[in-house]
Amino acid sequence: MSLYTETITSLRSKLSAKEVSPREIVESLLKRIESVDPKIQGYLWMNAEEALQQADAADLSKPLGGIPIAIKDNLNVIGNPCTCASKILANYQALYDATVISKLREAGAILLGRTNMDEFAMGSSTENSSWGKTRNPWDIDRIPGGSSGGSAAVVGAHEAIASLGSDTGGSIRQPAALCGCVGMKPTYGRVSRYGLVAFASSLDQVGPFTKTIEDSALLTQVISGHDPRDNTSALQAAPDFLSDLKKGVKGMRLGVPKEYFVAGMDPQVEKGIRDAIQQLQSLGAEIVEVSLPHTEQATAVYYILATAEASANLARFDGVRYGHRASNPTDVLDLYGRSRAEGFGSEVKRRIILGTYVLSSGYYDAYYNRAQKVRQLITRDFTEAFKKCDAILTPTSPTAAFKIGEKSQDPLQMYLADIFTIAVNLAEVCGLSLPCGFTSEKLPIGLQIIGPKWGESAILRVGQAYEQSTSWHQQRPNL
Amino acid sequence: MEFEAVIGLEVHVQLKTNSKMFCSCKNEYGGTQNSHVCPVCLGMPGVLPVPNQEAVTKTIQTGLMLGCHIAPRCKFDRKNYFYPDQPKNYQISQFDQPLCEGGGVPLNLFAFPKDVQNDPQVNFNKVIRLTRIHLEEDVAKSFHYDTSSGIDFNRAGTPLMEIVSEADIATPEEAYAYLTALRQILVYGGVSDADMEKGQMRCDVNISIRPKGQIEFGTKCELKNLNTISGVRRSLHSEIARQIEVVSAGGEIRQETRRWDDAKGQTFLMRIKEKAHDYRYFPDPDLLPLRTDQGLFAEAQTRVPELPQAKIKRLQSDYGVTEYQAGVLASEIAFANYFESAAQPAKNKVLIANFLLNDYLATSPDLTAIPIPPNYFTEISELVDSAKINSKQAKEVFAEMIASNKAPTAIVKEKGLEQVTDMGALEKWCDEAIVANDKSVADYKSGKLGAINALKGYVMKMSKGKANPSVIDEILIKKLTS
C-alpha cells in the first residue's frame, strides 16, 4: 500500500513508530499528484519545495505533525496565491495567514498546495473556476461537485491525505458526497472565518475533507475554537471530538425528515440512504420520523440572503488597491466598471446583480427582510426536530455526480444540487457527509448527518459507527 | 416679505480612542501616509471587523451627556456605495437603530459670538433638539494631483460619531452657538478634541428659508467645506441672503449641494441633487449586535462629567465669582480646571478670577495652554491679599511672571518689592512723622484732611517706598484722631 492512500490517523501511528518520515509522505503525494492531477486538475498551485522543507522541520509531537493538508483557494496563506479561482485576483498574494491556517501550522501540519473551486465559492460543480474544470476521480467526465470541488477531488483521488474547504450552502458536504470522502460543515461560529474570503458571511464556515470520520474529528478539532479576530466565532471552547467517537449509536435517536425524500431524487441515491438508515437501526439506533416543514423554502431564502451579503462582500474587488485593474480607465467609474466586468465570471456577476437587487429600496422588505423571517422559521424547524432526536439523516445530494456541462447552462438546475444541504447553513447547525454506497455506474453516494448547534460530537459518533460497519470508505477510484 | 431660516446640522466627530473602530491600528491624527494600516482597514480579502468597545462606550457617554435615549444594543449596518476612499466599498455604520436618539444641546450666552452677547433679541437659553447620534467608521483621505489621485488610509476605519440635529436652528448665530456648546460638552467628556480645523469635528449644514409664519419647509440646500465655527456662521449669512434673493426675484430654490468658499465669502454650486442615493443598508453579518444595557452603559455613566451649566453654577457658589466670570471660566474645561487648582488653596478666590480673566486674558486669548503653573496665580493673589505688594506692584510682578515664568515670590524678592508690614517699624515711622511735621498735624486736625499726605510721604521715604500705604493710612488716622 502506498503512503498516499493512508489516513491522518494511520500516518500518525506510522510516524510515531518511525516507520515513515514526513518527507516520504510528501514525496509520495507529490508523485501521486504528478501522475493523476493532470487528469483530475484539483490543484491550482503547489507548494512542493516549501512542503518538503516543512516536512523536514516537522514536529511529530504535535497532533498533525508531519501531515500534509491541501487548502482551498479562498483561504489566505501568507505569501501564497489566493485567487478564489477568479481572474480578478489572478496575481494576488495573501498578506497574512487565515486563523485556520495558523491553527494548522501550530498543530504541525504541512501546507501542500491550493485547490480549485467555483469562483468565489459560487457554484456546485467547480465548473465556474477561471482556471479550468476539476474532474471527479470516480469518472473524469463528471463534475466533482462544488464549490470546494478541488479539495474534495484531491482527497477522493488520494492526492491529499486531507484538505480544507468552505461551506456556505453545501460546498463541503456535496462535493464530499460526490467524490466519496468525508466532509464536515461545523456549527456556525465553531471555526474562525478570519482569512476565509467571504462569500456570504452569515453562512460561511470552514471545514475539513478527510478519508475517514476519525480524521474528520481530528482535523475539526484542530481548526475549532474562539478567535478574537472573528466577532461571530463562539466564545466556547471546542470539546474533545475524539473522546466520544467510538461509543456507538446504541440508544441514540436518529431523525428522518419526510420532506427530504422527494420526487426527483435519484432512486439509487434514495436506496443508498434507506439502506444506511436501516444499517444504523441495526446497530442499535432508534429511527424516528421528524418534520422540517420549511425545507422547500430554503433554496429561495438562501439565494436571497447569500447573494445580498455577497453583493457587499465582493464590492471591495474594484481594481483600486489590488487585483485586476482595467487598463487606461477614463475615470474612477470606468475603472470600477471595466475592472469588475473583466475580472468576474458570469455566475459571480449574476449573484452580485441578484444581491444588489434584493437589497434595493422598494424591494428590501419583500425579499431580504422576508427571507430573514423565513430563515428564522427554518432554524425553528431544526430546534423542534432536535427535541425528538440526536441527529438527522438525509441524502447529501439528490443525485450522484453529473456530467461536465450537463447543468452549467441552467443555473436553476444547478441551484437544486444543494437542496439538502442549504438549510443546515441557514439554521447555523452542523452537518457532515460520508460515503454510503455507489450507484450502478460506480459513483459515490453520500449520507448527510445533521446535528444541532455544537452537536459535532454526536454526528461524528453516528458517522463513525456507520463507517466502521461498512466498507464504502475503503473503496478507491480507478485512476 | 419677511423670511426665516430653518437650519439643521450634521456633525461628524472623531472619537478619541487608542485604536481604530474595527482593527487594532493606531487612531492618530497625522503621521506618515499609510503608516497606520493593516489588512482589516485596507479591506483586504478575508478580513473581519471587531468592534472597538471604547468607541461604543464613548458614544453612549456622549448620548448620556446630551440627554439621549440609549439603545439597549449596538447594531451595525453596511452602507453600500463605491468610492476610492472607502476600502470595502461599504461603510460600517448604523442605519435604523442608532446608539442614541433624542436629547439636545442647551445653548448658553457664552456659546454665542461675542458681538451678539448683548443683543436683547437673542434667546441665549434655547435647546437645540437632536434626532440621533450614531457610530460609524471614517473613510480614507484622498489627494488629487494633476493626472492622478492618491489615498492615505491612516484615517480609514477610525471611529466617527455622527450627531444629527433637528431643524431647530433659526439663525447663523444659533448655529454658531450650537457648535460651540456641543464642542464644549464633547471636550468636557473627553470623547473628542473636536477641533474643526483639524477635521476632528466636521459639519454639514442643511438650510432652507420660508416666509415667516409658514409651517411647510422650503427646499433645502446642503453646504459643505465648512472648516471653522465662524465659517459656518458666515456661510449661513451668505446662503440665507442668496436664497432670499432668489425667492424675492420670483425664482425657486433647487435642492443642491453648495461649497462654501471662505476667502470669497460665498457659496458655490457643487451638484444638483436629483434623487436620494440608494445605499442598500443591511445588517452587517460580520458583527453580532452588542449589548449595551449592561457593562457598557454603566461604564459610560461613570464617565459623565460635570457639564458646563452645572459647572457655572458651582463656580459661582464655591468661589464667589460672578455668573459672567463663571461662564468664561467654564467655556473651556481646561481653563476651569486651571482656575480651580489655583483658587482652591487661595484665601481670596475672586482675586484669582480677576487675575485670570483680566490680567491673563489681556496677554493671551489661549484658554487651554497657560504657560505658567496655577500655583503662581495662588501666590500672586496671596501677596496682594496679605498686602505684601500693592496693586501697582502686582501689575509689575504679573508681567514679569508671564514673561519669565518665575514664581511671584521669587520676583518680589529679586526686585525688593516686598512691602513692610512690620507693625512695630511702621508705628515708629508714623510717630517720627507726627513729631517732625507739626504744621501738617495741625492742618489735619483743623479739618484739612489732605494734609495727611505729607505725613504719609515722610513714612514712605523712611521705608524706602516699601511701606504699605493703606496700613500707614490706618495707623496715622488712628494716632491723629485719638
Ligand SMILES: [Zn+2]
Ligand atoms: Zn487597521
